[in-house]
Amino acid sequence: MGLDWLIEFLKGTLKLFLHPVFYFSFFVAAVLGVSRVKRERKNFSIRAENAYFELRQLLPVGMIVGVGISILTFGLGLAVPFATIFFIAALTLLLSLTTKLRLLSPVFTVGLAFFLTIFAGKEKWNVPFFQNSFAELDEKIYPSIAVLLTLLLIGEGLLIILNGKKGTSPKLMKSKRGLQVGVHEVKRLWLVPVFLFVPGTALQPPFEWWPVINIGAESYSILLVPFAVGFHQQIQGMLPKESVQTTGKRVVGLGILLALLSIGCYWYPILSIAVVALTIIGREVLSLRQRVVDENLPFYFSKRNNGLMILGILPESPASKMALQVGEMITKVNGTAIHDEKGFYEALQRNRAHCKLEVLDVHGEVRFVQRALYEGDHHELGILFVEEENKWGTEAI
Incomplete structure (x- = not known):
């Protein structure tokens, strides 16, 4: 049976x-x-x-x-x-x-x-x-x-x-x-x-x-x-x-x-x-x-005055390997306070071998993440932001 x-x-x-x-x-x-x-x-x-x-x-x-x-x-x-x-x-x-x-x-x-x-x-x-x-x-x-x-x-x-x-x-x-x-x-x-x-x-x-x-x-x-x-x-x-x-x-x-x-x-x-x-x-x-x-809630992912809100993280990118999370806010790059994408990428370019970020997490607590950058890494860390219009004539990430 x-x-x-x-x-x-x-x-x-x-x-x-x-x-x-x-x-x-x-x-x-x-x-x-x-x-x-x-x-x-x-x-x-x-x-x-x-x-x-x-x-x-x-x-x-x-x-x-x-x-x-x-x-x-x-x-x-x-x-x-x-x-x-x-x-x-x-x-x-x-x-x-x-x-x-x-x-x-x-x-x-x-x-x-x-x-x-x-x-x-x-x-x-x-x-x-x-x-x-x-x-x-x-x-x-x-x-x-x-x-x-x-x-x-x-x-x-x-x-x-x-x-x-x-x-x-x-x-x-x-x-x-x-x-x-x-x-x-x-x-x-x-x-x-x-x-x-x-x-x-x-x-x-x-x-x-x-x-x-x-x-x-x-x-x-x-x-x-x-x-x-x-x-x-x-x-x-x-x-x-x-x-x-x-x-x-x-x-x-x-x-x-x-x-x-x-x-x-x-x-x-x-x-x-x-x-x-x-x-x-x-x-x-x-x-x-x-x-x-x-x-009826305010937009969570919008332009902020005290940093850049992370809208997305590309898989297998440097940002993903640094354990950055959607909803976190980057306030400093390599010791420089940032307020917009232009400032973010300018600070990032100052040291192409290493990246240190000051991040405000989703609970409002400050943490630091850093990582050596290697040839072949995504040139913009693999982070998606709420873009400003046309992004100064450069390609958006």
């Missing part, structure tokens, strides 16, 4: 490569990387992370979260009809056309698929090749979808906490007063593969070879479903890591609260509708709250 289950799991895993969302997610991540690099080059004449950064973030953490959700779905005995999986894939592809990455959050793809599943069951929809998957829908499946949605919401929050803060992208923009200021932006797509039980024989008519497991009087297929999880946040009034971490913790908290509420769905299936609706509304409220609060 154990060997049979192992074989079915392996077969179900291989079917991941038949799912269009799997390939589409790589395409979207690649587009995100290219568009980010173009914007950063426009702002700074150089990119921060390379164009493959978003692709590298797509799967590793998502796979870990997916394993956790898979264990819970199997442990709770969640069975999700193929009709819902079909709708989730279709909505993922359609919502991506809006170019609004936040709409690829599970609260929209799975939440809207839940309501489409209810409608399809009542209207007895007939889809070619998958007639059985739409003919066997009833209210018994509502709680499983609601619980899966809350687990994916918790997973989204964990992804934001673990990975969203990594590699936030610096960006220049104009304030309402016309001044050039800096912000940070996170545009991230994660792929979360989750093993699901699909009830009935919905997959057998088009795929006769699909694995089926009999548990009691019920038949189930095992399917590894890739869920795309999109996230977009712009930060102007806080340190980017702190803002993203706060958002992630709030999403996890909302997910846990709704997961506890979803327990009652097994006794009152109609409660599933309320849980799914609250999930969508709650996630939107969190996004709106973050935007409103952040927009």
